[in-house]
Amino acid sequence: MDYEKLLKRAVKSIPKNVFEHSRFTIPSVTIYQEGKSTIVTNFKEISDKLRRKPQYIIKYLLGELATRGHFKVKQGSAAFIGRFQKDTLNNLLIKFTEKFIRCANCRRPDTHILKEGRFTYLICEACGSKRSIPAP
Numbered sequence: 233m234d235y236e237k238l239l240k241r242a243v244k245s246i247p248k249n250v251f252e253h254s255r256f257t258i259p260s261v262t263i264y265q266e267g268k269s270t271i272v273t274n275f276k277e278i279s280d281k282l283r284r285k286p287q288y289i290i291k292y293l294l295g296e297l298a299t300r301g302h303f304k305v306k307q308g309s310a311a312f313i314g315r316f317q318k319d320t321l322n323n324l325l326i327k328f329t330e331k332f333i334r335c336a337n338c339r340r341p342d343t344h345i346l347k348e349g350r351f352t353y354l355i356c357e358a359c360g361s362k363r364s365i366p367a368p
């Protein structure tokens with residue numbers, strides 16, 4: 233079997249909706265350094281796009297970066313103590329999306345979080361899948 237055929241077969245085996253929903257993109261962070269802090273100016277935009285509360289996303293980022301910081305409601309920006317690279321923050325947002333936003337079953341980003349007692353679930357609005365996720 234030649235390469236061309238192998239490739240065609242590989243493409244065929246990928247579920248269709250992977251392509252259909254690949255257009256979902258996370259906005260890239262816009263940052264600047266202020267003293268010893270890193271400010272993400274478009275944090276509100278990112279959280280709107282991801283349909284999660286800014287505080288919820290920040291909590292995840294702070295844990296991963298092992299630092300402190302907060303959301304500035306008025307400015308819609310986020311401040312992190314320490315100097316962080318754009319790539320680091322973008323990669324963490326991708327990780328966050330895979331873990332807490334994208335449905336593991338159909339790969340769509342149309343999900344929301346449901347709390348039931350001590351448990352937290354990610355509910356997919358497209359296929360109805362429900363999976364347990366770590367509490368925010």
Ligand SMILES: [Zn+2]
Pocket residue numbers: 335336337338339340356357358359360361
């Ligand atoms: Zn789904």
